[in-house]
Amino acid sequence: MVEHENNGWGLPRHFRDGIWWQFIKTLSRSTVLVVFSVVLIVGALFYTRMLDTHLLSRDSSTKPLLTSKIYDTRPFLGHEIPKNPHNQIEIPLDCNTHNLTKSCPTNYPTTKDNDDLSPSATCPDYFRWIHEDLRPWAHIGITKEMVDRAKETANFKLVILNGKAYLETYEKAFQTRDTFTLWGILQLLRRYPGMVPDMELVFDCVDWPVVPMDRYSGPDAMDPPPLFRYCGNDVTMDLVFPDWSFWGWPEVNIKPWDILLRELKEGNTRKSWLNREPYGYWKGNPEVAETRQDLMKCNVSDTQEWNARLYAQDWGKESQQGYKQSDLASQCTHRYKVYIEGSAWSVSEKYILACDSVTLLVKPHYYDFFTRGLNPLHHYWPIKEDDKCKSIKYAVDWGNSHKEEAQNIGKAASNFIQEELKMDYVYDYMFHLLNSYGKLFTYTPSLSPEATELCVESMVCKAEGREKKFMMESLVKGPSNTKPCTMPPPYDPPSLHAQLKGKNSSIEQVESWEKSYWDKNMKS
Known part of the structure; x- marks a missing residue:
């Protein structure tokens, strides 16, 4: 017969003599009960998990019912693309066979x-x-x-x-x-x-x-x-x-968009918006259009300060020097970045918008596939085409005196580029357009x-x-x-008209602020 000791625990001697019992004796009864309850809960969860695994491995007739929504039951939020449980199929790339036959794989x-x-x-x-x-x-x-x-x-x-x-x-x-x-x-x-x-x-x-x-x-x-x-x-x-530049632009060393997008996101973290240069920045080829040559007149000099820092890009020199001065992810150093068209639209727009800086967008005449989704005062600040210098000067002064609002504009643009212009959506736009x-x-x-x-x-x-x-x-x-x-529905005429009218109203609002600013400065 096993001897018991009436110590309130009611445990046999061989257990009470062990090292674990010596530890347990130092604990209060309530502490031990809490630990014991936790052990029971963990054990129940483990048993449930083992049961699920067993059921999922049974014959296929039970799988449709049990695996429906098993991977992710969260609702889709915004443009979130759900993680996929299926194995990725890879299509092999066979240059050895192609070089011999000069024909495409079958x-x-x-x-x-x-x-x-x-x-x-x-x-x-x-x-x-x-x-x-x-x-x-x-x-x-x-x-x-x-x-x-x-x-x-x-x-x-x-x-x-x-x-x-x-x-x-x-x-x-x-x-x-x-x-x-x-x-x-x-x-x-x-x-x-x-x-x-x-x-x-x-x-x-x-x-x-x-x-x-x-x-x-x-x-x-x-x-x-x-x-x-x-x-x-x-x-x-x-x-x-x-x-074409979404897949790379070898002549000017612009990398494929998937890679560049990650680099631009990292480049944004190198210098906070408040610590950036409080001026408008532009770097490009001014020779391709008169409007860009006109922009260069807004550069800082000994006699004028339009709050702009503008640089002509020499691609020939850059090529010889290994593109050290044209790394796009290293150009997020100013609070404001200017976008201006060349002979028509420019591929540079997406890189400028991605910078967390406020995009100062000189009135455009062209659009590409995504820019019609941008809104003035939300994604960018509109700049007059026929009075660029004054317009840039006012925009920078406004932003430097309204720092929170200016940062929000820059962040909205970079979020748009990172989330709504990721490569998945570039392919999906191509698919829906061609379909x-x-x-x-x-x-x-x-x-x-x-x-x-x-x-x-x-x-x-x-x-x-x-x-x-x-x-x-x-x-x-x-x-x-x-x-x-999933494609959104087409615009009905009233909603399309309202959207376009809203954009024009925002631009007119900025022009009204700008006029008041210069009227006041002319009088003082």
């Missing part, structure tokens, strides 16, 4: 089970402009005659058939604009295999749009040609498409004798130097595990 996936893809977020609001850009063809469709007329100024035509791309080149573009535009479309086909419809896509890589609206208006006018390019304006009908465009075809796209198949191998395997490096860095490894973001 094992590319050209279909994907959309039911297997995870749900996606709602697209950013600027995607709604896709509906507006395609409106001229919404009711008449796209005919072969229209597409053929788009060739007049184009650099190339890309035909997509059954998920594969075929290229017909008309004229080589400046630098590698056409090369990296084509490379970007190939990455889209790898990301969403079999999801991009058959089409013929005619592309012009020159900056300024060339399809005038007034030429194709009226009862006797011809139907407009669908011509793709990087920017548009209010009096043309060109279809805007993400520019909507392809649905308008009234004929079956076909190949001309001059068309040749284009694939990743036919581009990257023969590339060299920085061009090859940027291609490899921007290579889409395989199909996406999430669906493209």
Whole structure:
């Protein structure tokens, strides 16, 4: 018979003689009860987890019920893209075989089970402009005659058939604009295999749009040609498409957007807004446009101070010196950064907006695919085109005396770039634009004798130097595990009118403040 000691615990002698009992005797009864309760709870949770694992590993007939929403039951917030539980499929890159055969692989996936893809977020609001850009063809469709007329100024035509791309080149573009535009479309086909419809896509890589609206208006006018390019304006009908620099710009050492976006985010942390130089900063090539040459008159000198620090960029010298003075992530050093167009829109806009600095945006004449989603006084500060110096002077003075409001404008712009212009959304914009465009075809796209198949191998395997490096860095490894973001509906006329009116009202408000500022200074 085991001897017990009536000590209030009622435990046998061999337990009471052990080292653990010696420790427990130092504790109060309430402390021991709390510890014992915690042990019971942890044990119950462990048993429940083991039971779930056992049930999930049973035959497939139980899986649909048990695994539904098992990975993430949180609701989608804003533009959040959910994490995906599926394994990523990678498409191999085989330059050895391609160099021998000079042909594209035949094992590319050209279909994907959309039911297997995870749900996606709602697209950013600027995607709604896709509906507006395609409106001229919404009711008449796209005919072969229209597409053929788009060739007049184009650099190339890309035909997509059954998920594969075929290229017909008309004229080589400046630098590698056409090369990296084509490379970007190939990455889209790898990301969403079999999801991009058959089409013929005619592309012009020159900056300024060339399809005038007034030429194709009226009862006797011809139907407009669908011509793709990087920017548009209010009096043309060109279809805007993400520019080549999202996949890299080797000639000026601008890295692919995924990499550069991370570097810009890190560069923002090197110097807080309050510790930055309290001036407007711009660095670029002033020779490409009179408006930029006019901007240079606002530079600081011995006789004037317009609160601007402006620098001419010598790309030839930069190339020789290894681009040491043109690192974009190192240029977030001023509280204000000026954006001004060149011969047309400029790719620099996204880099300037990403800097946490207040973007001083000289009145633009052109837009690219995302800038119509920007709002004055929220994402940027509007600057007069015909009175730049005074306008910049006032903007900087206002910001330096309204520091919190100015910081909020800079932060809103950089948040927009980081969250709504991430590479996922660049691809999704391309997808929705081309998907909507392809649905308008009234004929079956076909190949001309001059068309040749284009694939990743036919581009990257023969590339060299920085061009090859940027291609490899921007290579889409395989199909996406999430669906493209969900398109927002088109604008109804009243809401579109209200949005445009709101932007104009904000700009007019700034001009009114500016006028009062200078009227007061002239009198004093």
